[in-house]
Amino acid sequence: HLPPNKLTGVNGLSNLLSWMGTGQGFRTHEFLQLVAPETSCGIFFSDGLDACIALFERGIDYNLTRMESRSRWSDCDVVQSMATCESGSRRNGLLQLSDSAIWGQPNQLMSIAPSRKQGNLFGYQRASLTEKLSPYWVPSIAESWKSYLGDMLDQDPSSYKGHRRTWGETLTWIHELDVDGFKSGLTPLQATNNLSLAGICHPPSLDEISAFVWRNKVLGAYRRLVESNFDVFSFAAVKASLLLIFTHINNSLSSSAKEIFNFDRFPWMFVEHTLCKVSRYINRIEHVGTWGREFEIIGSYKQERLTENDRFHSPLKLIMTLKEAEAVLLNHRL
Structure with missing residues (x-):
């Protein structure tokens, strides 16, 4: 939806912020099909604030036409609220225009109509489309983007040398842009990852991912390390733990799985993302009945899951011996 060769244009960052700041993804797929259908290359890209607002207005107008009648509600504010509401929108036949739970835990800053405190006497008020999107399109964003890109401005990252x-x-x-929703947490991380996946910046290194995990102890990756019994008492300990997990994955994934995940190019991005999915994975294991019980008993995946023909398998050894771990860390001087 955001081609790399368009992202390097002067409006590239504004479009990326508009995409990520509204949590676009699988839950908003039907909305994206409306405003950026695959028949027109599926491009979610605007040349300015007004054009970006128009994309979301199309979704709101669609929802308004799907509602039984406006006369059921007493004022237009309630109607507008229904048209932009995320909760139950798809179930009620409406398009979900944003996803405040795109990273799991809800964050109302990702909503297309976030609530903003108006003061103790006035409570909260939902932001308009213009109020929501305009911070992504102020001139300073474009100027910062041009400065960041340098010679890459208007170039195709795939051929840029x-x-x-x-x-x-x-x-x-990205943190220093000081844009709501991008000052801390997972959204700036994923924005950086997207720029890396687009070839605009380098992939993360072990040191860079370790620094992120160490600084963000309330987020999933660090918490999953703790829950997995890694003693992450320092930056060096986090780095060593991530290296051991990488070694597990690198030695266990098939070549076809590595190709699917683009693992060789983005290994540390994959490691961080995998850690964030540990709790979900454990939950799935606890609910698969017989397979889960056999998994615990035999201590490894079922053999049929280890075949090269299973393109989605990702077998990981459950145990790395202390001797193996020491060898890995010594080899990397950790």
Whole structure:
């Protein structure tokens, strides 16, 4: 939806912020089909604030026409609220225009109509489309983007041979934009990852991912390390733990699985993402009945899951011996 060769244009960052700041993804798929159908290359891209607002207005208008009648509600504010509401929208035959739970835990800053405190006497008020989207389109965003890109401005990242920023530099720069929703947490991380996947900045290194995990102890990756009994008492301990997990994955994934995940190019991005899915994975294991019980008894995956023909398998060894772990860490001087 956001081609890399368009992202490097002057409006590229504004479009990326508009996409990520509204939690676009699988839950908003039907809305994206309306405004950026696959028959027109599926491009979610605007040349300015008004055009971006128009995309979401199309979704709101669609929802309004699907509602039984406006006369059921007493004022237009309630009607507008229904048309932009996320909860139950798809179940009620409406398009979900944003996804505040795109990263799991709900964050109302990802909503297309976030609530904003108006003061103790006035409570909260839902932001308009213009109030929501305009911070992504102010001139300073475009100027910062041009400065960040340098010679890559208007170039195709796939063929560009010049200087690229590091992943860590890019994450810091996104924080410094001081845009609501992108100041901390997972959204700036994923924005940086998207720029890396687009070839605009370098992939993260072990040191950079370790620094992120160490600084963000309330987020999933660090918490999953703790829950997995890693003693992550320092930055060095986090780095060593991630290296051991990488070694598990690197030695266990089939070549076809690595190709699907683009693992060789983005290994540390994959490791961080995998850690964030540990609790979900454990939950699935606890509910698969017989297979889950056999998994615990035999201590490994069923053999039929280890075949090269199973393109979605990702077998991980359950145990790395202390001797193996020491060898890995010594080899990397940790």
